Amino acid sequence: MSFQTRGAVAALLLFQLCQPALAQSDEPTHRAPENIGLDNSPDDVDNQLADSEGRYDALLPVGPLEPIHRQWEDVTRRLSGDVGLELGLNYTVLYQGADTSLPGWQSQAAVGDLDFFGRWNLVNRGDSWPGALVFFTENRHRLTEIPPSDLGRAIGxxxxTTNAFSMQDYALTQLYWEQGSREDRLISRLGKMDPESIYDRSRYVSANEAFVNQAFSTTLAMPVPNTGLGAALAISPITNTYIVAGVHDANGAKTSFGDIEKGELFTAVELGVAPGHGKPGAGLYHVTLWHSDSREAAGIPGGRGVALTFQQELGPDGTIVPFIRYSYGEGGAMPVRQAIATGFGLERPLGQNNDLVGIGFSWGQPTDRTLRDQYVIEGFYRLQITPHTNLTPDLQITFDPSENSAEETIVVGGVRLRTLF
Structure with missing residues (x-):
């Protein structure tokens, strides 16, 4: 019996076991605080919980998994109301195929990504800033010979061509305590966390939700470590402004608790302004400064750099959202010295509240100046096909691939299927 089949059977058994034991509650599933500065990423656990709770306008009113969705909603609503435990589950499949590849490499890649995560509000549950234990677990299993995370190397x-979507055994990748104070306008996190979901994030920086290519779904010239032990603090000194500062294990690893005892750290500070936060016409402007210690065992030198992001909603409903992002870094064994990514998102183009069109252009300068600069154009359409499932066709064109001088352009087509519970 496959991992996915065993998981489905276990989930159904859990539903049946939990149903008679839990009392009915009308409390909403997700009541997380508004973490200005820490909630800029769609991949943040709080944002994923809110996303899982939504029932979106869709082409089809119900999907084939509707009975399971309704059972899941009932159980999670009761858990949230009774013990403050909010749970989310999603499954994402990404397929990508290139029109060429380097000798010895495959030109097609696909992977399945199963995420199970939650937030257990344990202190001041009735408050808008509860103390909570937050966790995230995931499994990534390849569906072809190579996963999409290797396709970039395969084409040079x-x-x-994507961020994440690698292979990974099922693991507890995040486990941290979050505590806030509305009076002091601050919130803190301590434990094993993902720095990539904290620094230099914005609404389209997510390979799960928006652009797929790394030029748009991460910060190319910033060597953010993997999930590991660390601490982060966000404070809003003035309305719609924030400062985020953090220190993290530079040797973080998703499948372990890393090597914090080595004292090799990644530190970052972000200063941001979010005018009109939470209202149509809102903007997001921030600058991130970072430093990475040298990693002796890995043979990686230290580094430092800066990243800037500017994003602004336009139009009467704020549905046109242009953005521009710039990053520069030196050291840290980064393949990219500096990069620019710009484009726009068009939200709700057909009136459905989760549909999204995105078009972006990027440029990257290699750290190795013997290589040529590289350019990428990406376009996608995220279509909500059922209230809980979206389908995203994606097209990328790479010009002057830096590590494949035999090609001038390489086309990568892809499709992402994502189901939320």
């Missing part, structure tokens, strides 16, 4: 690109 300077960076990946």
């Amino acid at each position: 690109s300077l960076w990946g």
Whole structure:
């Protein structure tokens, strides 16, 4: 019996076991605080919980998994109301195929990504800033010979055709305590966390939700470590402004608790302004400064750099959202020295509240100046096909791939299927 089949059977058994034991509650599933500065990423656990709770306008009123969705909603609503435990589950499949590849490499890649996560509000549950234990677990299993995370190397690109979507055994990748104070306008996190979901994030920086290519779904010239032990603090000194500062294990690893005892750290500070936060016409402007210690065992030198992001909603409903992002870094064994990514998102183009069109252009300068600069154009359409499932066709064109001088352009087509529980 496959991992996915065993998981489905276990989930159904859990539903049946939990149903008679839990009392009915009308409390909403997700009541997380508004973490200005820490909630800029769609991949943040709080945002994923809110996303899982939504029932979106869709082409089809119900999907084939509707009975399971309704059972899941009933159980999670009761858990939230009774013990403050909010749970989310999603499954994402990404397929990508290139029109060429380097000798010895495959030109097609696909992976399945199963995420189970939650937030257990344990202190001041009735408050808008509860103390909570937050966790995230995931499994990534390849569906082809190589996963999409390797396709960039397969075609000779300077960076990946996607962020994440690698292979990984089921693991507890995040486990941290979050505590806030509305009076002091601050919130803190301590434990094993993902720095990539904290620094230099914005609404389209997510390979799960928006652009797929690494030029748009991460910060190319910033060597953010993997999930590991660390601490982060966000404070809003003035309305719609924030400062985020953090220190993290530079040797973080998703499948372990890393090597914090080595004292090799990644530190970052972000200063941001979010005018009109939470209202149509809102903007997001921030600058991130970072430093990475040298990693002796890995043979990686220290580094430092800066990243800037500017994003602004336009139009009467704020549904046109242009953005521009810039990053520069030196040291840290990064393949990219500096990069620019710009484009726009068009939200709700057909009136459905989760549909999204995105078009972006990027440029990247290699750290190795013997290589040529690389450019990428990406376009996608995220279509909500059922209230809980979206389908995203994606097209990328890479110009002058830095590590494949035999090609001038490489086309990568892809499709992402994502179901939320």
